[in-house]
Every structure is written in structure tokens, then in C-alpha cells.
Amino acid sequence: MAEVCALNQGENSAVAKAWAHVRANLRRSAGQRLFDQWLKPVVLIESSDSDAVRLGLPSAFMTQWVKNHYSERLLLEFKAVLPSVRSVTLETLAEPGRRIAAPAAAAAAGPVADAPVAAPAERPAFDARFTFARFVVDSSNRVAFNAAAMVAEPGSPRFSPLYLHSGTGQGKTHLMHAIGHAFLEANPGATAIYMPAERFMFEFVQALRAKDTHAFKARLRGVDLLMIDDLQFIGGKDSTQQEFFHTVNEFMSSGKRLVIAADRAPQALEGFESRLAGRLGAGLVADIRAPELELRRAIVKRKLEDMPQVAMPGEVIELLAQRITANVRELEGALNRLVAYAQLNNEAITLDFATQTLGEVLRATQRRITIDEIQNAVSTHFEVKKIDLISERRAVAIARPRQIAMYLAKRLTTRSLPEIGRKFGNRDHSTVIHAVRRIEELRGKDVEIDGAVRKLMRQLEGA
Incomplete structure (x- = not known):
């Protein structure tokens, strides 16, 4: 080059x-x-x-x-x-x-001490934006959030390592920085290191070349809290994995805090030794699922609290929450883009402005879900025949899946209540209303029903 x-x-x-x-x-x-x-x-x-x-x-x-x-x-x-x-x-x-x-x-913007080809300098300071107070919680991330808060508590850790996994942009890094903030605040004399797995690999290889692995090991294993992000990036790197395996063992045997994040569960990591995957799963494994509508709406509102000068109508908030469904990062990116364009063009944020500005983003996320797809998914999940969902049968084993299918049709499609009723054996729209209300009620008190609905929504929205 x-x-x-x-x-x-x-x-x-x-x-x-x-x-x-x-x-x-x-x-x-x-x-x-x-x-x-x-x-x-x-x-x-x-x-x-x-x-x-x-x-x-x-x-x-x-x-x-x-x-x-x-x-x-x-x-x-x-x-x-x-x-x-x-x-x-x-x-x-x-x-x-x-x-x-x-x-x-x-x-002109201030003193800079950049090394042209060196690795980025160690970052002992945690991002001020990423605290527990600023993490929006719902059932999709509550286990991970509570586990992270426990890791940061004073005293002996209840488990180690804590292994967080989710798709990209769902909040793993936010929780790791929040752990760092809370842990150092509760233990002012403690030490902590957060680094991406790529950084771990870079420093280890440099130590090997310099024949000074002792200093590398002593620095990392000597801290009270070690957090490694994006672990999947060392897949297939045998020597790095071996060193990381020993680091994990050291933290587990000494009872110190270790937090690891990756894009999949330990046993699903590609290019990893089985013994390392086993160690990673020996602590607490917590996943973060894709955010549902209520959480997406709450996240947009929380972000807007940091932008008091931005006036955003409720219909635009709803547009973002309804249409940007993949992950939190994309949702925040769409919000930031909308605000930046409005400020640079000196325009008010309206629904028309948002639709025009986010046109490509919205088109990329749009996927029409059909009632037939919903009926197929529900019949497969509950192991009932699709024809039973549109039949007159009233047994609970049939009626409940039918109500869930109607509920999903109302939530995930633009079909009217009469149209939904017709797709379920020419039922009246009042039957659909009853089904929607019944499932909303059951989701609040029946864990199995709520879990089934969430799984089906993720399956249909991600298809």
C-alpha cells in the first residue's frame, strides 16, 4: 500500500x-x-x-x-x-x-498525544453515560441487569464469572461500564480493567514478542475486577485462548470478579476449546433479548431527557419505537440522526420530517407480517393443527393458542378487527377484542403465556 x-x-x-x-x-x-x-x-x-x-x-x-x-x-x-x-x-x-x-x-482543539501505530491507550475511566441509573430495564434484560448489579456490590461476589450474551447493540457494554462505575464507587481503593477481547489479544501477543508475559499476567490478574468484552473475536486464536483460560481459572480460584460479554452463549462460541466454554458457563450466564415495543419506547424517552432542547412529538417517538426493532444501538442511531438533521437544517421534528429523514432506515426495517404466518407459527409452537385455530372447538388447548394468534395479529399486522375475525373462522370483531384483552391480562400474571408470546413475537419479527 x-x-x-x-x-x-x-x-x-x-x-x-x-x-x-x-x-x-x-x-x-x-x-x-x-x-x-x-x-x-x-x-x-x-x-x-x-x-x-x-x-x-x-x-x-x-x-x-x-x-x-x-x-x-x-x-x-x-x-x-x-x-x-x-x-x-x-x-x-x-x-x-x-x-x-x-x-x-x-x-487547535487541544493537546494530543497520539501514537501512530500503537494500540489504544488503556481506558481506566468508564463512560459517564453508561450507569445503572441510565439503563432502561424490562423483562428482556432484567436478569442481566440484576446480575450485573450484584457483581458490583461490596463483599465477596456471589458468582464469578458473570457471562453476558446478546446480539449486537443490546446493552452488554453499557452494563459492563455500569459495573465499573458502581464497583469503584463502593470500593474506592479497588482496581478494575475493562478491555475488548481484541485488546487482550494484542497485548498478549506484544508480551510474547517482548518475552515479557509475566508483566502482562501480573497486571491483569492483579486487579479486583476484570471485564472482557466481545469475547467472540478471539475464536480460533489458540495461544490467546490458552492464556485467557488461565486468567479465568485464576479469577475463579481467587474469588475475584470477572465479567465477560459475547454475542452468543458459551457453548455456541465458534472456534473455542470445550474446556474454556465450560469454564465460562460455570458462573452465571445471562442473556439479553431483543427489546420489545415498550422497552424501545422507554429508551427513546430516556434519551430525549438528555436533549432538553429537542421537541419531539409523541407520534415521532412512536414511529421510532414501532419501526426500529433490531437492537438498541440502531434505535439510538436513528434518534441521533433525526436530531442532527433537524438541527443542521434548522427544522422542527415532525412526522413528515422524520419519515423523510429516516426513509432508508425505515424501508430497511419494514417487513409485512401476515396472519397466515402468525397462524403457522402459533400452530407449530403449541403443536395444534392450523385448521383448529379457525374451527369452532372451544377446548382450552385450542382456544388459548387461538386467542394468542388473534392477539399477535392485532399487535403485528395492520389488519382491522373485522379482518382478523374473518381470518379466524369468520368470527365477530368483538371476539377478537376479547381475545386481545384476555391475553394482555394473562401476560401480566402467567409466566408461561408471557414467555410464549415473547418467543413468537421475536420469531415473527425476526423472520
């Missing part, structure tokens, strides 16, 4: 000036801790094309994180200062012989 030349510290290009402004804005909006952890290492790469901004970070993990959380924000910030900018790309700089732009522009 061609060498990337450094910008001269005296260069006053329009892009460099814009980067100084953007960087200063990011420091103010993100807060010092978040800025130091993730955005401070971002540097400007010189390019002959001033309309295509190139930014670099020292590791692939940091590059992906900034892409996920700030790629659109960076483009909007640059366009606000330099309208000619048409794209902002993020690149990983850890390549032999590659040099980054000298942070001349960044100097």
Missing part, C-alpha cells in the same frame, strides 16, 4: 481547519471521558481529494466502534463547516510503514 504522508504542522488547508472545528465540537458534545477513550485517537490523513475526508485510528476495533457510532455524525459535522465534503472514511492505521497525518489541526 502506498505510504500515507503526514500533514505539515504549518499547513492551513481547509480540511485541516474543518477538522479542528469538528474535533472541538466532538469534545464538547461527547464529553471528556468518551472523547478521550474513542475520539481523541482519530487523526486526519492527508489526501489529494479535499472533498473526501480520510480519518485514521490505531486499531481495527476502535475503527469499527467509531464507524458504528459516529460515521454519520462526522460527515454531518464536516458538511456543516465545509459543504464541499461529500464523504468521510475511517481507516485502520496499524500497518507496517504507514504514517498518519501530524495532528496540527487537532492541536
Whole structure:
């Protein structure tokens, strides 16, 4: 790859000036801790094309994180200062012989101590946004939340390790930072380390090359709380897994706190030794399920509490909660995009504005669920014939699944009550109303019914 030349510290290009402004804005909006952890290492790469901004970070993990959380924000910030900018790309700089732009522009926004190709500096400070108080709880994440709170309590831990797993963007990292905040607040003299698994692997490999694994082991195993995120990234890395296995054993035998997060359960991890998977499952394994409508609505409202200057009508909140269903991160991203576009265009947030601004996002998440699909899913789940759901049979073994199917049809489709009734053996709309109310009532007091409904909703919405 061609060498990337450094910008001269005296260069006053329009892009460099814009980067100084953007960087200063990011420091103010993100807060010092978040800025130091993730955005401070971002540097400007010189390019002959001033309309295509190139930014670099020292590791692939940091590059992906900034892409996920700030790629659109960076483009909007640059366009606000330099309208000619048409794209902002993020690149990983850890390549032999590659040099980054000298942070001349960044100097205007404050002192920077960036190492061009080194791993990101250790982050002992936890993100101020990620606390237990700011984590929105419902049945989809309550076990994980309560377990995390227990890990942070003073005294001997009730279990170790705590293993959190879920799909991307569901709140695992939030809970790990919350544990760090609460644990250090309750134990001011204690020590804690949070690091992504990629960082663990990077430091271990560096220690091997330097023939100084003792210092690496002593630093990690000497802390009171160790948290490793995104464990799936060391799948297939045998030497790293072996070292991690010994680290897990050390924490378990010494009764210290260990928290691990991954995108799947221990036994489902790909490229992991069975003995390591067994150790990971020996503590408490807690999953976080995809957020349902009520939680998505509550999350949007909680985020808006941090934006007192933003006026968002209830119908727009409902649009976000109803349509952005995949995970919390996508929901927050859609909200941030909507607010940023409204502020940059000096427009009020209305339903029409939201629909236009989030057009691609909404189209990507839209999937029409049919009553036939619901009936098929319910009949399979409860092991009844589909024809029984539309029959006159009133046995509880048939009537309850039928009511659940009607409830789901009302929740997941745009069909009217009479239309739903017709699909269930030409029943009256009042029968559908009764079924919906009955299932809503049962969900509040019958764990099995509630669990079945949740499972069916996840299955249908994710199909």
C-alpha cells in the first residue's frame, strides 16, 4: 500500500481547519471521558481529494466502534463547516510503514498525544453515560441487569464469572461500564480493567514478542475486577485462548470478579476449546433479548431527557419505537440522526420530517407480517393443527393458542378487527377484542403465556 504522508504542522488547508472545528465540537458534545477513550485517537490523513475526508485510528476495533457510532455524525459535522465534503472514511492505521497525518489541526482543539501505530491507550475511566441509573430495564434484560448489579456490590461476589450474551447493540457494554462505575464507587481503593477481547489479544501477543508475559499476567490478574468484552473475536486464536483460560481459572480460584460479554452463549462460541466454554458457563450466564415495543419506547424517552432542547412529538417517538426493532444501538442511531438533521437544517421534528429523514432506515426495517404466518407459527409452537385455530372447538388447548394468534395479529399486522375475525373462522370483531384483552391480562400474571408470546413475537419479527 502506498505510504500515507503526514500533514505539515504549518499547513492551513481547509480540511485541516474543518477538522479542528469538528474535533472541538466532538469534545464538547461527547464529553471528556468518551472523547478521550474513542475520539481523541482519530487523526486526519492527508489526501489529494479535499472533498473526501480520510480519518485514521490505531486499531481495527476502535475503527469499527467509531464507524458504528459516529460515521454519520462526522460527515454531518464536516458538511456543516465545509459543504464541499461529500464523504468521510475511517481507516485502520496499524500497518507496517504507514504514517498518519501530524495532528496540527487537532492541536487547535487541544493537546494530543497520539501514537501512530500503537494500540489504544488503556481506558481506566468508564463512560459517564453508561450507569445503572441510565439503563432502561424490562423483562428482556432484567436478569442481566440484576446480575450485573450484584457483581458490583461490596463483599465477596456471589458468582464469578458473570457471562453476558446478546446480539449486537443490546446493552452488554453499557452494563459492563455500569459495573465499573458502581464497583469503584463502593470500593474506592479497588482496581478494575475493562478491555475488548481484541485488546487482550494484542497485548498478549506484544508480551510474547517482548518475552515479557509475566508483566502482562501480573497486571491483569492483579486487579479486583476484570471485564472482557466481545469475547467472540478471539475464536480460533489458540495461544490467546490458552492464556485467557488461565486468567479465568485464576479469577475463579481467587474469588475475584470477572465479567465477560459475547454475542452468543458459551457453548455456541465458534472456534473455542470445550474446556474454556465450560469454564465460562460455570458462573452465571445471562442473556439479553431483543427489546420489545415498550422497552424501545422507554429508551427513546430516556434519551430525549438528555436533549432538553429537542421537541419531539409523541407520534415521532412512536414511529421510532414501532419501526426500529433490531437492537438498541440502531434505535439510538436513528434518534441521533433525526436530531442532527433537524438541527443542521434548522427544522422542527415532525412526522413528515422524520419519515423523510429516516426513509432508508425505515424501508430497511419494514417487513409485512401476515396472519397466515402468525397462524403457522402459533400452530407449530403449541403443536395444534392450523385448521383448529379457525374451527369452532372451544377446548382450552385450542382456544388459548387461538386467542394468542388473534392477539399477535392485532399487535403485528395492520389488519382491522373485522379482518382478523374473518381470518379466524369468520368470527365477530368483538371476539377478537376479547381475545386481545384476555391475553394482555394473562401476560401480566402467567409466566408461561408471557414467555410464549415473547418467543413468537421475536420469531415473527425476526423472520
